[in-house]
Amino acid sequence: MTDDAANVGGHRATDSRAITEGRLSARRIFAQFGTFAIFIVLVLLASTQSDVFLSERNIMNVLRQMSGIGIMAIGMLFVVLTRGIDLSVGSIAALGAVSSALLIQQYPLPVAIGMVVALGAICGAISGFLVAFLRLPAFVITLAMMTAARGFALILSNGQPVMPGADGAPLSAFGTSFTFGFPNPALLMFALFAVAFLVLNYSRFGRIVKAIGSNEEAVRLSGIAVSWHVMAVYVISGALASIAGILVTARSGVGSAQVGVAAELDVIAAVVIGGASLMGGRGGVINTFIGVMILGVIGNIMNLAGVPGYHQQVYLGVIIVAAVVMQHGTSFLRR
Amino acid sequence: MTDDAANVGGHRATDSRAITEGRLSARRIFAQFGTFAIFIVLVLLASTQSDVFLSERNIMNVLRQMSGIGIMAIGMLFVVLTRGIDLSVGSIAALGAVSSALLIQQYPLPVAIGMVVALGAICGAISGFLVAFLRLPAFVITLAMMTAARGFALILSNGQPVMPGADGAPLSAFGTSFTFGFPNPALLMFALFAVAFLVLNYSRFGRIVKAIGSNEEAVRLSGIAVSWHVMAVYVISGALASIAGILVTARSGVGSAQVGVAAELDVIAAVVIGGASLMGGRGGVINTFIGVMILGVIGNIMNLAGVPGYHQQVYLGVIIVAAVVMQHGTSFLRR
Amino acid sequence: MALVELDNITKSFSGIRALSGVNFALQAGEVHALVGENGAGKSTLMRVLGGEMRPDHGTVSINGEPVRLTGPIDAIRRGISIIHQEMALAPDLSVAENIFLGELPARIGWGELRRKARALINRLGFDIPPGALVSELSVAHQQVVEIAKALSREARVIVFDEPTAVLSMGDAQRLLDIIRNLRAEGVGIVYISHRLDEIFAISDRISVLKDGRNVDVVTPDKATVDDLIRMMVGRPLSQMFGEKPPTTIGDVLLKVTDLDLPNGVGGVSFELRKGEVVGLGGLVGSGRSEVARAIFGADPIRLGAIELHGKPFRPRNPKQAVARGVNLVPEDRKGQGIVLDMEIAKNMTMAKTGPVTTLGFFRAARERKVVDGLIQSLRVKLGHPSDPVSSLSGGNQQKIVLAKWFHSGGDVVLLDEPTRGVDVGAKTEIYSLIHRLAAEGKALLIISSEHAELFGLCDRVLVMGEGRLRGELRPDDYSEENLLTLSIGAAAQDRQEALA
């Protein structure tokens, strides 16, 4: 065989690379698009089931209802990107709800809020330390934190709902009113999603977090302090869960230790429906937001359509499966 | 290079290998022993806190109380070994509890029990199919099954406790009485653990399950039908969860759809405290049993010692962390 | 009649041709080597033979009869076993179970299983406890388990896909002996490797693939190494190791004194000077990687002193090492060197983000400029910098790791097996890069199990054996024999002293 033939082959290799990219980005686009598609399908279906579904009022309702889950989902996304999991978000939200109602009575609003967020961050830091530095399994550590934080919230509140009284008025006002036509909690969620988007896609921190989930050892051997970054995502998750808890107090006017029971499951479901992989490294902010909205729309439309309670749970299960099937659609069709 | 030289090199390699293996099996022994050690420490601590703790009666209580969690933990261990997770066990137990109370009124006891176990297995088969064949993420699929199965149990029971009436008498008799001095539910748990031990360590199926979690691709390339094995572990988990549900009906005399709420977390915690890795491949039957007992003892001693409810949760969290720290002790001390 | 014959095999992956009309035949009792650049399609061709992939066109014949392989199990039943490039063992299972994984009996008799496994391993001339977990074995022994697995199936065709990439010279030699024995037993063997000396040592015939096409089939006595390289790369590579540009060797940059590590490696003292390329040779398991990792802060140090630029240096983690200008190209590229599914550009700037970020946020334009510069200067062949690294060939992946440290700009660069699994073309480029780094006044330490590589590149070669530094070779003393004598001989002496 001649050199020429070999050279022709050489060009072929370059060509094939180009095609590979095409194929890969097509798949990547589908991964993105898959979540969108599910969302669109759901919205279309929902609007045939109820004519109020697309009313401004209802849309605002859904946004407000999902603001807590959405904010926690941001933190969970960061954790999940590092291959971790945080089961304690619901309990930390409860701690945030109770402690905000308590502290608001003694400190000026911004100080109180700062303290509550710090408390959530500390809870996250404890889990994060154990996971990142002692390499303990995140599932069990955050399960323990889930139990402990809930217990702590109950002790703080003595099991009673905590009334912030008159001191809570500004917070309540924030939680129940609108700005630019949007409920404030929803606006806060938007803002946090926007910040998360910038951090994850354009910051050194976000890039490292993503890389850790893909290949932790390579990141460590690039001279990066992996453990601190891993710990940081739990701190973020804890702080955001606290904020979600404060929002509940703001919306309901009372700090209850019962807030967020089993919320971790909804939050994780939202993140995964948004296409993140629990094996780390894969997931995006926008898709997570859509994942949250998908969950929200499912719950909302079943209420609007008057599906009886027990049946809602069965439908919810089926719709989640359908969403995940669509999300992962390509990967098994290709096989 | 001479053959001699190569051989000398070979020998050295073998020498250092022997040492390496020695060291590693010491670690392996610690992993085994770590769980035992935690258990022993807990029992010693517990017996200083309450003098009834070591009474036969109390031991039997703990065994009986943990029989449901223990039986579900067997199935969970198999699932976890394949790198999966099954969040639906608690709900399938509820379905088992309700459907056993219902079916027992219409069919002879063995037939009814067979049908209930089959129902659990079918739930498991649905999740298993989606996870194994469509490669969907186990966390979300079994979360969906968790929601759906609970909804189904509620629909079946209409939200009411189902009284099996006189037809339930033999089942109740079984659930509340003793054989050879042990409560029957505990004996059933022992028997199932023994079977699981044999299956995991001495059967082709068990070894393949372990191998799948360790390196799925290697198993596939050995010409083994990986998907069927993965599906099978969910079927087993579903069937065992059903049995756990039947036991609750047998013990309490009513079939309630409220059985096993959040039980999946206890079950997973037990398996992980027993040293299994959620990353698959690692975990054993005996250690899982001890993990179950550790959880049981923690709950029991706090009840006996009269720890107030809210504080129990905080302690539980701390003790779980301590247990996991001990379990994984060596791995981070080495670093 | 050929034992197996692949005729006109074509295989595409969603539109990209990996194989176009490839022919390949294997006789019983023959070692047929398969060579070609990274991505030439060697592994893919063997996957077709192993029933793991169905070809788009073409036929597979066994004993002259065309067959349609339905899957790996079908191929195994027909006597074809593949020892994969990526090890296909379950690390949490024992050696015995791994060997018999595909044909475990429904009820396992452990005694029987272990006995059978031991017999197979002994037949290969090794002594590995069949009850040990595979995760506890060295890579070389894992390789033996793979071979035993193939033997257990009474394979008549065994494919070795780069078996020696992870082996030392000694172990590689033993493997070649095993292969010769198998050949004598009438087994047909396909041997894939990037180490051309091995190819010439063992094969009866050599097939060259390039870009998914046959180039030629030659016999080792009728072709030279240069011929093979020209067929694989498409151009002659006269100067494999290139010419080291004249550099003045300057002051001592790194000084290691009596380094002692918790894992038994100890008594290591040496110096690295500015502009110097120093080799670190020895058998696999002699502790070379451990030394490099310890200096890089990746593993703990027990005793000893390190000086960097004349100042004490005791890194507790890689971050501190990188901050002081010590860089490591790790031995396991995919596991430790790169983040496979992250973009090429992001991998390149990962170790040093300062110049491309403001307040922790990346500046796209600046990053783009840096990345383009690196791509040009290292001549990385890629589609687009925003493709994942996984889209690159092995050699180019390795260049990304080098680019990362190139950008980071440390003075001391430790390279652990920098050309493992890399084809000849890419190898020469990596060698010229190494020369460039030295010319820039950096100090380089190169660990390699390819002795020719050490001799071709290095100003001097340190030799380790059994966790000790045994001595040093100067260019005049460069020979494989000297290296092995230092590495093993000194150790044997140690042993004798201990006995006396």
Add this chain to the structure above:
Amino acid sequence: QEECRVGIAMYTLGAPYFAAQEATARKTAEEAGCTVRSADGQNDMVKQIGDIEDMVAAGINILIVNPRDAQGLIPAVNSASAQGVHVVAIDSTLDPSADFITQIQSSNQANGELVGAWLADHLEGQPANIALLSGSQGNLVGRDRRLGVLRGLLDAMITDYGSAEVNILGQGWGGWATDGGLTAMEDLLTAHPNINVVLGENDSMVLGARAALQAAGRLDEVVLVAAADGQKEALELIKTGDYGVTGLNNPNEIARKAVEVGLQALNGELPEDMPKLTFTEPAAITQENVDEFYDPESLF
């Protein structure tokens, strides 16, 4: 007459009591020709707030709410009322400052006093060694119930015997469920050999405790007391003398009444003097009066 669209926002349907309440409310409303939608808050205050918002958006004009939290539901209820929905609270307390028509519930206080008095009578001056079975931590209804019975017990003991010896030997948490009561009782029985009273915050848990006592062979030494509810299975046991007493907390009665008030409000027929709080008649159900309350057809 305005078309009637009822929304039933239960904070949970996860217990038979609430399931019965929802079913009765639904049946009553449907019989009155209303369209009905209901929601299960799944014990989550935030979800219940959302449920109410959704229902209001879907156009209900009567809301029956069993609130998860007395304070936390105020904004949701106020907003519903502000949009012209007629809100009736049932069962669990909703803060009276909220904007709703009336709260319909049984009086845990009044029931507790009757039950406590019965128990004092039954003990005939012996000390009460009580194993307490509580529902869930931080639940205010449970707290009202146990304190109601204890208050009644103390008061009656002091009145009848001039002294009161009441020992709470331990508190177990049964999650309101039968199997939870069973497990909690097993531990309590082990820790405290001299229990003579089981006091539960609902019937389900006491029924579970009964199974534990039966298994331990100690059924004869202990009297079973529930602060509420009058569950069918408990009533059957009271009838045969195997269960001491329970407080009347009829979910059907409460639900029926609530729908009726809602309809009156919709039709503008609400009495002028409608109080903010309406109690159902309190009663302690014992072997003497059980036949008045036992309805084999009842869901609950």
